[in-house]
Amino acid sequence: MNMQGSIKLLAAVAVMALAACERPTEAHYVLEDYGVEAASAGKDRAKSPEQWVSIVYTNLFQTGLPANDQFDIAEVFESIGDQDVAREVILSNFFNEDGVMLPSAAEMHANPDAFIEETYIRFFVRQPTTAERTFMRGFLADNPELTPELVYLAFGLSEEYQYY
């Protein structure tokens, strides 16, 4: 290899080395807000007793129901003919346990809009419609004795909550 060739080779290596050391472009990943409302999506599949128990427990306690408890509660659920009654009794038992994650009544009445939205998303996995928001706002205002527990009870026992 002559002198000129050596210089060219050296230059090429230098260019490659410099290119390899170039700082990569910094990537930015962000989360975009995504609407979860599904009012018209059609919840047409009924939850099984196991699913209902497991989901309502998670919604109330913000933690999963142990598998053994889930099995036992589902059996008890099956042993009662009227599933509405079974749901009422199971839910009211849950509300007697420690650890239910509930806002206070004062918080609910102080900021009803936030409470309404949070409750619809927590139980129905969707935003309330304008009509629902308006009704709920008026209902909370007209019933100052209403507690978040009773609102959660109504949502947990509602027909929509039986479907996914």
Place this chain on the structure above:
Amino acid sequence: MAATNNVNRREFLKKAGLGAAGLAVAPYILPSGRLFAPTGMRSSEHVVMVAFAGGVRQQESILQRYVEDSQGEPYPGNILFNMLSGESPVAKIVFGTGNNGNTPIPAILNTPLDQQGTVFREVQALSAGHYGGLNSLVQGSTVTTQGLKQRPVNPTIFEYLRRHGGYGATDVWFVGNGIGGSTPLLTHSAHPDYGGNYGGNFFAPTVTFGSAGQTYLADAKIYHPEYELAPMNRLRTFLDLQFQSLLGQQGAGGLGNSQEERENIKAFMEAMYEKVENGTLPLPPVTDNGDLLTVAFAVEVLKWFKPNFLMVNLGAVDQCHSNFSGYLAALHRADHAVGYLWNEIQTNIPGMAGTTTLLTTPECGRNLNPNNIIDSNEWRAYDHSDANSMRVWTQLVGPDIPANHSVGSEGNPVGLVSDTMLTVADLLGVKPEVLSAGMLAPGTQSLLEQL
């Protein structure tokens, strides 16, 4: 004194009203809102049906052959002391209590039920299996496409009574021996003209009020009906209406119990949990298996709700698949359960004594020949699949049932298993509607017409 007079007057008016109507069923507002009167004549105020008791051979029950026929031992005898007249076996006693079951359980009833009522001694079953048999008792038919873990295809007696007789949801009950198989599904069919809104209420008490029930249901919070439940229910109604209008769905799993009925059921449950916890639940004199506990709770349902119709399902006899001695013990206890049930109705449930008809039918029989399983007494076990499994019997007792009367015999079968269901419909005034629905097994007739 004044209060007593008022009660007496109310009772008098109630009885006078019933008498004037000749027990014809008064018009009812049905859930559909239609004013309607069933066309049948009600001849009994209350009916209790026992599905007895998990596959019973004719030979050890109605024919009283004990181990003579099944095991080749020369000891016939009756082990259903409350239901049938007949001498107890003189040897090889294994069905009682105490050491190896050698002490029979004394009869509860002074007069066996066969002397108080009528026995159809040889009845044709529609199925050799439990589920088909139970379906034939609640539907009055068997449907070949009926799958396990599916709702009955045709309407059940609970639905006929509620839809055509106007009976409320807590007027009709099914008390099951557990939640195995499809037992909890028998309360209503998937038929489009009937279904859940006409279903019977149901408990499987050994589960509902057993240890799991105590753990997960007994600590229910009591809400104030006016200040807490009322606004909660208004909110719930709004949510349900929104769901129905926005999403076009309706809730599932309800039985059309009114709010008042639901609260009454919850109050009953609370009372039962308390009785169980305090050890004050009245029990049959011997309560050492699930059937006896089931019947104890069935009696509590009768006391609390005084339903027009209650069906109770017993099943411990099914251990005959592998334990013939256990089968005999369970059969003896199923009789004890029926004796306790009838005695409680007659002595401890005001309003039902003298106004209740009891029907008892095995849902299926058991094989003529044994399988190869030998139990601790070296006796062979029996399954249920052959022609002998299609042989059963039915016993009726009640105010208008002839006493000490027998219909049919081993060589002269009379009646079908499905007749039991139509007889309930007949007694409670909806037979014409059941017949015109056209979904009974061919040949099904009310037993009252075959007396």
